[in-house]
Amino acid sequence: MFLNQDIRWKQRFQNFSKSFELLELSLKITNPDITQKAGIIQFFEISFELAWKVMKDYSEEIGFTDVKSPRDAIKKSFETGIIDDGETWIKALADRNLSSHTYEEITANEIDNLIRTDYFKILNSFKIVMQAKL
Numbered sequence: 001m002f003l004n005q006d007i008r009w010k011q012r013f014q015n016f017s018k019s020f021e022l023l024e025l026s027l028k029i030t031n032p033d034i035t036q037k038a039g040i041i042q043f044f045e046i047s048f049e050l051a052w053k054v055m056k057d058y059s060e061e062i063g064f065t066d067v068k069s070p071r072d073a074i075k076k077s078f079e080t081g082i083i084d085d086g087e088t089w090i091k092a093l094a095d096r097n098l099s100s101h102t103y104e105e106i107t108a109n110e111i112d113n114l115i116r117t118d119y120f121k122i123l124n125s126f127k128i129v130m131q132a133k134l
Contacts, residue, residue, distance in 0.1 A: 009057035013130050021081055023047050027116060028116035034105060037112045044115045047123055048096045054130060055082060082129055082134050085122055092119045 023043035029036050055073035059080070067076050070093050080084035092114075099111045 005038060006119075009054055009061055010101060010134060012033060012050060012057055013054045013134070016054050019043060019046045019050055020039075020123055021118065021125070023115075034108065034110070037108050041108060041111055044111075044119060045096055045099060048092060048119070051123060051126055052093075053124075058082065058130070058133070064125060082121065083126055088118055088122050092122065095119075108109075 005104045023040070026032075026043050027039045028121070032040060046090050052070040052073045053092070055077040056067045059073060059076045062080070064076055064080075067089040071090070074083070074086060074089045074093065083089055095114060097113055098107065111124070
């Protein structure tokens with residue numbers, strides 16, 4: 001059975017929203033220990049992964065067929081006004097790739113801080129924009 005693209009981005013957005021809510025909840029933990037930081041980073045990784053896939057699916061829905069990678073999805077979403085801080089999204093992509101391959105406490109602390117100060121904001125803005133498109 002072939003899923004309509006419109007349905008796909010909406011379903012994927014639902015999954016993104018659920019993971020984003022878990023990220024938001026986890027960020028309420030003040031002074032998280034290393035295990036809690038690992039959970040926060042994992043929720044960020046999942047939310048980010050789903051966000052770029054929503055971007056890709058939505059771009060395809062509105063007629064763009066050249067979106068293949070996370071970088072392409074971010075670029076196209078910036079060009080079409082879905083996101084407004086492409087530079088932070090690209091930095092988040094690099095850190096997401098780094099965090100999924102690095103298990104050092106220093107890196108975990110740095111990424112936890114970036115999630116709290118920068119990346120949560122862009123994910124939240126994305127959620128608001130896409131929710132309006134539902």
